[in-house]
Amino acid sequence: MADEIDGLKFEQQHGKSRVRVARVWRKEDGRHFFVEWNVNISLLSDCLSAYGRGNNSDIVATDTMKNTVYVKAKECVDALSVEDFAIELGRHFTSFYQQVTAAIIKIVEKPWERVYIDGQPHEHGFRLGSEIHTTEVIVKKSGALRLTSGIEGLAVLKTTKSGFEGFVRDEYTALPETRERMLATEVSALWRYHFESLSSIPAKPLYFTEKFLDVKKVLISTFFGHVKGVYSPSVQSTLYDMARAVLNRFPDISSINLRMPNLHFLPANISSKDNPAIVKFDDDVYIPTDEPHGTIQASLSRSWSRM
Ligand SMILES: O=c1[nH]c(=O)c2[nH]c(=O)[nH]c2[nH]1
DSSP: OEEEETTEEEEOOEEEEEEEEEEEEEOTTSOEEEEEEEEEEEEEEOOHHHHHHOOOTTOOOHHHHHHHHHHHHHHOOSOOOHHHHHHHHHHHHHHHOTTEEEEEEEEEEOOEEEEEETTEEEEEEEEEOSOEEEEEEEEETTSBEEEEEEEEEEEEEESSSBOBOSOOOOTTOOOOOBSOOOEEEEEEEEEEESOOBGGGSOOSTTHHHHHHHHHHHHHHHHHHOSTTOOOBSOHHHHHHHHHHHHHHHOTTEEEEEEEEEEEEEEEOOBOOSSOTTSBOOSSSOEEEEEEEEEEEEEEEESSSOOO
16 A cells, blocks of 8 residues: 655555464364464554654554454364464454554464374374465455465475476586486465455365365375376476366466475486496486575466466
């Protein structure tokens, strides 16, 4: 939101970052549910006189925003998705305060997962997994909504069925063409849901939690292919297949952005003047390296709207 002060364009927002909250839901049958969230709040509000005149009478204190996270966590009597919690916060700030025109809520969920003991889900035991679930919600006073979710740190590797051929060769090119290499990456994905108003959000509890797990499954299964695998001619091609699979499978996702660094496993060939083959590479010994790494990213949308 741009305003004018003294003939100058002025834009502002204020909020609270890194509000950490954990919530336990204790069911009567003995099962516990648990989440840990790191919440970022940013409010767009009419409080120009705070900047221009030192008058704080329109300022919602960021300390109050922090407290609101704990109040709302307490009020959520049933387990809910990180998306629904973000929407609830956005709804609160935009409806409770007349001067707040929009709220931007970003939350990172820590990947606590229920443990299994002897194949049985534990009632109250959790361990830290690896992939992080994120969400960003923008709620406007009108009820307009922009909802994106994401995954970070989805590390995947396959030991074959990957190659890279036919690329530009010039006087600087040293990379040999291959149809046999390792393929490893750490996927970051961000996808936008098509729900564009608060009233269109599905009422089903944990709808977005299930969707997150389903998107993760589709990303993983498309990366690897079925048990015998699928050939990848490049990170670019596999990334596109993964993005495509998500849009094909989930009608309520309108766009997806994927970032997939190419984490290289270099063939180990070690030689000396006397011994040209101290170690001779035979698709067996590799030198793992993530520095430098390739960086491949792309967005795929159903329409020409932006992510
Ligand atoms: O899948 C790949 N894509 C590239 O763009 C690239 N560039 C490179 O050196 N190796 C690879 N691999």
